[in-house]
Amino acid sequence: MYKTPCSRLSGVVGVSLKQLIQNVPHCNQTARCLIQLHKRDPSRWLTYQHLNFLKRQYVTKNNSELHQRAAQKAAPCPTSVEERDDNGVERRVQRIPTLDPVLTDNVSSSENITSKAPPGISTSEPYDDAAVREDSALCVVGAPKETPHVHVETDEAREARLDRQWKQLKVDGAQLPDIYAQLAKIKLTALVVTSAAAGYAMAPVPFDPVIFVVASLGTCLASCSANSINQYFEVPFDSNMNRTKNRPLVRGQISPLHAVSFALACGVPGVALLTLAVNPLTGFLGGLNIFLYTCCYTPLKRHSIANTWVGALVGAIPPVMGWTAATGCLEPGALLMGGFLYCWQFPHFNALSWNLREDYSRGGYRMMSVTHPGMCKRVALRHSLGLIGLSTVAPALGVTTWTFPVISLPINLYISYLAFVFYRRGDRSSARKLFFCSLWHLPMLLLLALTCKKPRGGPEEAAAPALALQS
Amino acid sequence: MAATAAAGLLTRGAFGAFAHRAPRSLTALKTRQCSSELATERDEKTKRSPFRPAASTTHDWIGPPNPLSNIRPIVYHVPENESELERRLRHLRQETEDWNHNFWTKQNISFSQEKEEFIFSQLNRKGLTMRDEEGRRRSLNSEEMAVFYKRFLDTNRKRHGDYNREWYRRNFTITLLMARVALKQMWTTVTERYNRPNTSS
8 A cells, every 4th residue: 555665764774674675685676676776876865766766666657558559569679678677567468468359460469478478577586687688688689670579589498588487485594584574564564653653752741762662563563464464365466466466475485374474473472562561452452453454454455445444544543552552541632643644544545546547457456546536536635635624623632732733734735735636637647746745745744743742731831842842 | 248258268178269379378378277187197297397397396386477367376396295184285275276377367368358349449439540640559548448447347346256255265274274284294293303212212
């Protein structure tokens, strides 16, 4: 669901994550492009470039029709070069056209499959460099010819290349940390922990670093467990969608039993930690969240559009958990923090899913963007406006000072404006703009709320500390 | 309808219609489909089939995603003293893999064919040809395609629902069997180690 860049994490955590990604020998396509980007401009690699890369990914998806057309032409080179870089829809589409009666040259199209499929697959395999260089060399040979490309590779060479792509199904100990990171969707987990930490920080109690660390750890473990079970359930669907086809279970790097064991090894200690070391309410919320995500949201994705609302609830619970970890009870302030996340989810997810409609439809996912496009846009707009309302309610509940609705108004108005444009136009570019806005909007909103946090103590002290915090 | 008829042709043995069009992918499909029949002969099989390595005795092999179904084929290893439980597990996994492959092949093929037909009919309605003056294919914008995506989901609703239920059932059973096999292996290792000092003394 989230494609939030880990550049959002500040400091050491972000840097170590980047190193983690860079150290993976056969990292997935996303990371490879990241590395290429970083090499280009290392001074800016933690911030703008990552967003830029995400834009690039969307731009190529936007041009999927173009690539489809290009596949009909004689030279396979441009498309196979682009396939190496992109994770877009065009690779999948190019595999299928063989059986398409509309295509003119069926024999060459069949060769399309075997010549195109390996570049598509091999980018995620360790031998991809050799295979892709081979393919581009073949393309160079094939390109000058006038006729639709003649397959130059001999049968033995092709067999050898395909054989290299077979791998033994055994667990490689050295890769296990990276596999676990992918299984647990570490970036999404980091975002969840950040929102829980924000909930903790906003609670009007003295800051206890020990409880803070324990609560964050417990939330992290619970999130890892939920994400692993989610991937365990969705193996065949993930293998058919471009965004998710490089996951460890899809690639067979670990067995399903291993994934379930990992989930149990994370989930049980995580919930136990929250229940025993923090408080039972937080532990209950953690367990509830795991249940909602794995047993409600994941199966619902294929049955009904209600999955989006359940997913928004799943995203809203971590800040509530953070607050209850601090105070020990469910207060209106906790629900307000949850409300921010809940409302934010809709413009974020609806905009993201707008441009993935084809993949969702082919994969059999029932999303609002596919089945009820009008509702999708309306809901995104409605909840963007809801963010403004919630920001105004915050000082009334005593969570923040009255400065907060004022200084958060610009960003809230901006996201509402983009949601309005998306509502009216409903095209790919407006969806993309709204999605990218939502990526920086949430951290900014939480940060502003933190700076405007209502100081504890009498109202006469309220003005001075608030000013001190903001300066 | 043409799409369902075409999809129906993709059952084992009935490849005639596609043979002349897609020889390579056909071979891939055929090899893929025949894998479960070969499963029982895996022990004696030393000759390499076109796209897969020989089954080793220690580990399974996993291959690249199939171009049609995007499911990765697995060549299962058969240990020397395979127990009944392990044999059941291996057969269930092979069968599930084939079943998954069939479903997704049908799904992907019918999706792309219906999509082509939809584009064709929409362009016809507008009075346009499939290719424009420069010979490039015309495509519809995302709003027009959304009609097709919604229709595809709605018409296949029951089929998807049945597949989901069956997939969850199979996934659970496989994992449960794997757990039983793993526990049994652990138990035999522990008892062997326990018995060995007694017999050697």
